Amino acid sequence: MNIKKQFKEGLITNNPVLVQLIGMCATMAITTTLFNGVGMGLSVLIILTCCNVVVSALRKIIPNEIRLAIFVVIIAGFVTIVDLLLQAFIPALSESLGVFIPLIVVNCIIIGRAEAFCQKNTVGASFFDGIFQGLGYTCVLIIMCVVREFLGSGRFGGGLIDIANGFRFTLDGTGGGIQIFPADYGASILNLPFGGFLTLGTLIAVMQYALKKSAKKKELAEKEAAEAAEKEVEE
């Protein structure tokens, strides 16, 4: 039950980007191809989960006065590990994300979760929180990439999928993706920084609309239930 609730919070009701409105720099900067989006999302997911577990395991030892400094050191440690591993094993990803991999250190999602959640919760709960919040972040990145790539260059899965010699996944970022309509007809403005701002703005607006609507629905249902209950009492 609790895990289910955490899952819903991470992906929808308390989504790090769309609802908490944090960690937006990378969200707008790197979402030009699906390859970048999936790579960045999974990197953050791994770092977030590791940091969550370590922080919650050490929560009784960490003195309150210097907790932020210690969080930052732990986060920087994991970020460097992921950075080195990417450079060694998936160099294409490390090159195309560039400075945004080390910048995960100052991504507010990770330090925010450490401060708001892991300090007060058990290792297990923090582990799942890391996974679900990371998944929520990855989903937003993927949606952004798919929208920008499709409308911008008429493509799906750039860098990650190659269909030239049968369908296969490319980890070296060379896949041409699936061309849905010719790139010349794409609104290439979406590939520019402007596209990042516009797509994220629209996504958040859609999210606000959906949350508002579901809140209204809930309110209405409660009201009806209350009225029904009142009627019953009267009868």
Next chain:
Amino acid sequence: MKKILKLTFILFLICAVTAGILGGINELTYRRIEEQNRLKTVKAYSAVLPADDYEEIDFAAAGIPASIDKVTIDKISKAANGSGYVVESTFSGAQGNITMAVGVGSDLRCTGISIIKHSETSGLGANAASTAEVGVNFRAQFVGEGAGIALKKAGGNIDALSGATITSTAVTNAVAVSIKAVSMLG
């Protein structure tokens, strides 16, 4: 005072443990990272001028300036099979610096270009480096061009990338500079 010492000690301990772990990971990965970087260079070079090995030469000693026409020359390497030279240069594109390898054959004609690093706009200038058809076609135009290389609108043979005149001009200029530098080698 005792409290401050204790806090400093804890912080120091955590830093030390983290640094130690990172040292271990670095020890495990640095050879692979170096190898990956070397492979990348060889791959970029062999795409523009096929050879088994490349030998970097001291171009400053040959009297070639480090910068010609706003293009900085980083390295000039000689192909081991004597078919020509690869010039690695850095210049500014539309959004930032572009690093490019240009193969120049012994007949002073371009044998191919490969963009190693860039930060051009995705979908526009970045097409110059793309593996998609548009990028491959753009780069193929440079093969066989000589010292008089120029964009079509400047009277040459090179079609600019659509929407990326600045990038195309910069790349063409850098190819011309690379050919010039090799011709100065004699």
Next chain:
Amino acid sequence: MLTNIISISLGAILINNFIFSQFLGCCPFLGCSSKVDTATGMGLAVVFVMGLASAICWVVDTYILVPLGLAFLETLAFILVIAALVQFVEMFLKKSVPSLYSALGIYLPLITTNCAVLGVVLLNVQNHYSFIESVVYGITGGIGFMLAIVLFASVRERIQFSDYPECFEGFPICLVSAGLLALAFMGFSGMSVFG
């Protein structure tokens, strides 16, 4: 040398503006831009810290990390330097220049997690900048940030009086208008210094 510095400054302020083209520092950009006054304060604090951090991190990197073969610790070392630097600047201003402290004080703690600051020191290393180039890049990058945030704050003050779809309330409409500003900054791309 001079042309190099001018071209770095031009690049950092206009062509490759930290916010509109590199997306570094978006969180404080959106968080602290509701009023022109706050935006100016935040911008000044960022210029100050980015310049100082560039200088100190360059020294740490060139004279400590690289000679010892510890370049892989760069991220960790830089973030600690920045955090400590922000603390010291805050304490120093509080004691010695209280007037400046009252203007910048509340923004200083926020700067530690501003990715523009960590971004600029990492980019200095990546671009192999010399000491002077690093400091110039830090300061002009900060000026670029300040320009962006002040411009945007004045746009935002006008947004309040305009009509937009209800669901765009708050962040979304800000992001869209920031996007339009980014589009305007695209006009600077390709500018270069002759020399």
